[in-house]
Structures are given as structure tokens and as C-alpha cells.
Amino acid sequence: MSTRSLPLVFMNLGGEMLYILEQRLKSDDSCEGGAGKGRWTDADRTRVLNDVVATLFSKVFLDELFKPQQLYSHRTMKTVLSRLAHASIMRLNPASMDRLYELMVMAFKHQVLLCPRPRDVLLVSYNHLDSIRHMVQDSPGVLNQVHEAQRRVIETYSLLSSGELQLLRQTLLNFFEDYHIRVSLLLKSRIQNPNGRFVLDTRGPVPHGVEVPGLIRTFDCRGREVQRCEFPTGGDFTSPIREGSFDICGDRVLNLGRNM
Template sequence: MSVRTLPLVFINLGGEMLYILDQRLRAHNTSEDNSEKVMNDIVGTMFSKAFMDELLKPQQLYSHRTMKTVLTRLAHASIMRLNPASMERLYELMVMAFKYQVFLCPRPKDLLLISYNHIDAIREFVRDTPVVLNQVDETHRKIIEVFIIYSPLSAGEFQLLRQTLASDCGLRSVFCSGRRWTVTGRELRRTEFPYWRNYTQPIREGSFELYGNRVIRLGMNMYTVDHPEETHTSKASSVKPVDDSPNLLAKEELNLLARLMGTMKSENTSEAETGFRINLFTTDEEEKEAAAGGAEEPLFGVINIQAMQDQQATTELARIAGQFAEEEEKPENHSSSKGDDLLAMMDHL
């Protein structure tokens, strides 16, 4: 059953990633235009026809390393850039949320409803972009064809699929404390069942059509409700107001450094065409510094770079840039590892 697992894993993890990115972009007060562009670009890349056609082919489930690489490139498909620490925590949150949804799934076949809830929520992100919205609808139709119409799976096969998903996500998480998984990430399947005195009627089955009532809420966006206490990163009351006026000296020095490296295209580049970097989460080091009472200093400082335009520095930088160019011209050894085709395809999107 692992050859049928990859599309569900990718769609559900991608949906959880979009939930988190949307919530963090709003928490950082990112402009509406930038946020909309990030979501549209990521969804457009994720549901592109060539990429989905390759993904829906019967194939083995990717390793965590390959899946993380694919999702990292997907997260950077737009103008937003994440640091490695943010991407690491983002991936952990994605896997933990999806793993918990698989565990709470009432019926094995409801795994499809979890994916449908993710797709329905993604539609809302791109509802104002018809081209991307059509890509999402087309992918949803293909999922219905693969799992419902042409080769429907039995309840037993869906249960094997569920066990594959629950056991493959070998990530240590807070769920281990509830004895639901081992420390290695394997699911604990119990043989005893609780005895209930009162009969509880099972929930009705949700709709497996393109649009409809899914009944279950697993896979829906759980970050839509704001929780200020969860996004609190420092004691704002003790922070002194910081002068946010730009440092002209720093700008000129950075422009000089960029010209020396040969990467300066234009000094007056439109901000709408440039990317932006964002820290999704507070790192452990930042939390320790805040707890140590470092709030009296400015949160962000300007680094003054002493860049002198002399002949020796220019020659040395040109030599280093030439080495990078030579390394890029060397042919790469294409390994036969799983996921290389998808990674290469994402580079061309």
C-alpha cells in the first residue's frame, strides 16, 4: 500500500504548511500583497499539472530527508525566504499535526476526507486567483479518480494505508507522552478494547465528491483562531521604543559590498519585486537572551561594514566568484535516489 501513499502525504503536509505560513505571515503583519503572492505562488507550484502527474504515479513513499527537501523548495517557491531553524520547526509541526489527524481518523477511508479538508482550505487561500484555483480543482478530480473511481480501495486496504502513514512518520513528538507512539515514531497498536455501557452511534460518512460536507473536522485549519499567548515572544512592556529610521551609512556600505561581489543589478529596485526574509518562530537562543534581561537593548541593530574599494579586495573577491562559477559548470552526478525527478521538476517551475 505504500505505492499509493505519497500523494496523500504530500497534499496533507503541504496543506499544514500553508496553514502555518498563513498564520505566521499575519502574526508578523506582512503586507496583504506579499502574503497573497506567497500563498498563490506556493499553491500554484504545489498543484502544477506536471508536478502532480509525477506525484500521482505509483511509487514508494519518500524518505523524510527527501520529503523535507521537496517541501523546503516548495516553501521557497515565492519571494519569502525562511532560515533553517524556522524550516526545521515548520516541518516538525506539519508532521505532528498530520500524524495526530491520522490517529484520530474515525474510519480508515476517512483518510481521504482529511485530504479533502486540506484541499478545501487551500481553495479558500486562492479563491481570488482563478488560474491557481483551477489547478487545485483539477488535482482534486485526479485524487477522486485514482482512489474512488478507477481503482477503489477496500476498507482493509485503507487500514493498511493508515498504518503506513501512522508508522512512517517517525518523528518524536509530544504524543509519545500519551503512549500513542514509541520514541522511534512507531505506532502502538493495542489489542484490548474499552467496554462502554452505553451505545454511541458512529458519525455519518462524509461526502467524497468535489464539493460537499466532509462531516469530520480533521485536516481543517486549526490556526484560524488567534491565540495571543501562543505567539508571545518577549516582554513587550519592558522594551523601549526603537528608532526605526534607516541608517544611510549602512545602506551605502551594503551597496558597495554588493557591487564588489558583482551582484548589484540596480540600486533602485522595486520593493514589490524583491523577496523578504522572515523568522517564523523564536529560536531557543533568542528566548534565553530575552529571559536574561536583554530587552533594554534594541532588538535590531545595524551592522556597519567597513568596505573599502581597493584593488586587492576586488581581485580577491573576483577570484572567489570565479571558483563558484567553475563549481556550477561541473556536471553533477545524478543519483537514482527517490525524489530526484520531483526536485528537478520543481527547479524548472
Template sequence: MSLKSLSLLFINLGGEMMYILDQRLRAQNIPQDKAAKVLHDIIATMFNKRFMEELFKPQELYSRKAMRTVFDRLAHASIMRLNAASMDKLYDLMTMAFKYQVSLCLRPRDILMITLNHMDAIAAFVQDAPNAKSQVEYVYTLIKQNFGSMSLGEFQLIRQTLLIFFQDMHIRVSIFLKDKVQNSNGRFVLSTSGALPYGTEMPGTIRIFNSQGDQVKTSSFYAAGPYKLTEKEGSSDMKGNRETKLGTNMYNVAKSSVEAMAGSGPSKPGSTTSSATDMDHGPNPMAKAQLDLLSRLIGGGEKKTTKKSEFRLNLFTTDAEEEEAAALRPAEEPGSQVINIDATKKQQNQELNKIMGELNVASDDQDNGGGDDLLDLMDSA
């Protein structure tokens, strides 16, 4: 297992979350200023300097439950609110999209190119937000420092670690079912043709060498194909051609393509059904510490979100479909229930003050851009 996989998993899932939220904000005709603020606040929180530095330290992956908790908090790090059913659907779409991308990697180093494609898109979302933009640029630096000179063997270990994380997660997604890249049981269909990994030759030739290393015979065989040579290696520079469409936004392209994971429009109702068995064990101590750090960072906004400025985002086509999905959602086990703490009322309730004091929620971070409406609703770790 690679101990450097966590940061890549987090960034790629975060990139997919941005794609989906951007698409749904547009679909629901949310005013542009509000939509931009949602994306800016979430990205500023997600790429907080202290949190990212902790995330890039070698460590084991979070459990699925802990990773879900992180993104549950991040998704609410703004004036946007999601109910449980919409949050379930958001996380299902995020995880299955990235699982498909990892499965399609032509070579292990493409994991880095996928990550940089997500970073490029995130950077585009915050072009007019200087604080968040500087945070994103810092993450580019961390990626280059940690993965720029990594060997192919290490990238292969990262890919295997990520696939282990997604193992047994077979969630049906309509956009994949429509493009026939996913079966009805939730398993992906991987093509045996298409682009070849950079540095490889067209299949169909057998070369025989003697004991001195000289080629003595050549024969050929039929290779199914069709195949296409990849002529350039993807660039890992901050601005460069990644030479792959994996990791780009599949929600705003018109042409459908298996290799590009392309598609358009929101998912159809009832298109996601989870058949994954979640990891029930809690996060390791490092993960718990980082979750606590994230809670403090998200709670560090100087101004409080007002109920008037909040709005609800629906990941389903209609409210009725969301309510139907919520009704089918399994009830939480007593041991896994989440306690919500409304920080806007902490001056009105002595018991709440005591709880907040024990959690040590303080405005101890100024690196997240000081957004006006960062999350005041924190879940217990």
C-alpha cells in the first residue's frame, strides 16, 4: 500500500465534486454571484494551506466512512445546503467517476495527469478569487514536489492502493449506463482498443532474439484494435498539455465518448444505487486528527452564515425524486448518527457553549480566505 495516495484521492474526488456542483448550480438557475461564492468557499476550505500540508504527509488512506465525512463537511462549507439524499448522490457520482478514471489509466503515471486535469479545472473556477487562487497554486507546488520525480513503480503502487479503496463499490450511474461503459450490475466495461500508453509500440509484432541479443526473426499476428499511438507524454507543469481527457469535466461536453468519459446533463432519477459495503471501522488516529483540524478550519470564518442567505441544492431533477430517494435511504445505525452543532446560536445556549468549548472550535486560521459564509454547522468526529 502506498502511503502517498491520500492527497491524490482527496484532490481528485474534490475535483469531481466541483464539476457536479457547478453543473447542478447552473441547472437550478442559481444566481451567478451565489454560485461563484459556493465554489470559491468550498475550494478555499478544501485547499486550506495547513490542511493540505497535513494531507500530503505519508499516511494510510482514510476509511470510506471518514472520507465521506470530510466531503460532507466540505460540501457545506458555504451558503449551500444539501439534504442527506442529495449528499448521497453527490458522493456516489464523485467516487464512481474517479474509480472509472483510475480503471482507464493507460499507465500508472496517468494518475498524476488525471490529478492535474482536476487541478486545472479547479484553478479555472477561482480565477477571480485571489485568496483561493493562491491556495490552488500552492497545491500545484506540493504535487510537483511530492510526485514530479516519482518512479513508475511507485505510481503503480498508488494506482493499486486507490483501486483497493474503491473495491466492491459498484454504484450504477446513468451517464455511464447510457454510454454503455457500465453494466447493470455496476461494473465497468473496459475497452481493449483505443489509445496506447506513451512509449509503447503498436501491438502485432513478435521479435525473436538469440543468446547474444541479436534479433534473428520477426513474425506478426493479428491484434484486434484499432489502436492509436500516443505521441507525447503529458506535462506535469502548472500549465501544460496533460495528453489525456481523463479527469476533465464530463458534464459540459456535447460529444459522447468512452475514453473521454463524456456525457451531458444531470443524471436520470433513480440512476444511482449503492451496492458497496462500507468500511465500518473508524478513521485511524491521523485521519481523526485531520478531521478535527478541518472542523476548526471550516469553523474559522469571521462572519456567520445567515439563514436568509442559505439555499438548498437538489442533486435530483425534481424535489419529488429527492424525497423518494430520501425515503429509500437506510436509517443510520445508532453508533453512526451525526450530531449537528449550529455555531450561530452558541451565545444563546449554555450547554452548546460547553460542547463548543470541548471541541476547541476557534478562529485559528486565516489562510482559507476568510469567506463570509463558511460552514457554521460542524459534525462530530
């Protein structure tokens, strides 16, 4: 299990939480304890987002996150994110927080499953950080906190080997393993099956630097190839496309908060 997965989990789940909160705060009946007569003003919405982002990217919190450590349990993760969500004037009842956490986890899980290479998990994280930066662009102090968080992500993860990144991705997949929550938007888009599992495409080009699956090579103790055999892949894969011409953070990635 990777001891470097915790910062990415919090930043990506935090990004999904902010997407959803931003949309819900724009809804007239979304307020459970906010301003006025149950309606949020633009100033209220800005304050909530700024306060949550400022807490998520505070130096003390980031220092704790970036310490090498095991990934938290879902129960602990939900507790910490609930405190982050309540860092401002907004209040969510337990049922709303439970549903919010489920949406956050399923959205991030889908994005990780779409990553053709372990390193692409970093692209998903940068995507979330860019969106968060846009949310707080009018608050220089909070914006600087996001810049610092991105600097630390680049410094920590950009030099990891392919094996370390694969271990990180596997740690994330283990974290998501037992979560098969059905989401109406994902079901309508046919991204999810009725049992809550995602529909993954088994066609198209493999990532750059990767061979088309279907061949097993056997080597002797001196590293010489001594045998080859083929196996059915169950898909229709093709040779890799040119590196740099495909970005997994494009239209294929669905952010629940942006599509609600």
C-alpha cells in the first residue's frame, strides 16, 4: 500500500465536494441553515467556498497530509471532510453529508478507473486544482494557498517511478473497492450498471509506451525469451496513439457537481 496516497485523496474528494456544493448553493431551496429566508446571496456562496478552500489548503492541514502514512478509513475520511464542509456558515445534516460523500467517492472512483496509465492520476488531481483555483480567483490569499498545494503535489509526485505510481493507483482502487453506490446521473448516462459498477470501454488505443495486450512472453534466468503464447483479451485494443495527443481529463471525465 502506498503511503503517499492521502494528499491526492483529500484534494480530489475535496474538489468534487466543492463542485457539488457550488451547484447546491445556487439552488434556492438548498440552504439548510444559511442566509436570509433560505436563499444564498452571491456573497454567501463566495464566503462558503472561500472558507472551505482555505481550510482544505491551510498550511497546518497540508503539513499533516503530506506526511507518509496509511490511507484513512472511509469513516475517518467522511468525518474529516464533514468538518471541512462545515468550516463556514453552511450546515449539512447527517443524511445530506452521507449522500455528499457517496457522490464525491463515486465521481473520483470513476475518474481513477478511466486513467489509462498510473501517472494520469496526477492529471486528474491537477484538473481539480485548476477548477478550485478558478473558484477562488477573486481571493488572493486563498488563491496563494491553492498555488502552494499544487507546488507540493508537483514536488512530491512528479519524480515518482512508474512502479510507485502504479502502487499509488492500486491503493486508490483498493480504497474504492467496496463502493458501488448507484448515482442517477451516472445511470442515465449509462456510465453505471444497475448494480452500481462502472461500464468500462475495452476498445481503442492503449497508452503510449504500452503494448497491445494478448501476448505472454516467458524468459529464462538469463533474460532470454524462450516461449510465447497468446490469450484472448475480451476487447478490441489497438496500438498506442502519439503521446501528448490524448488527455484523460477531457470530455470523458464526468464531474458530478458540474453536471447536476
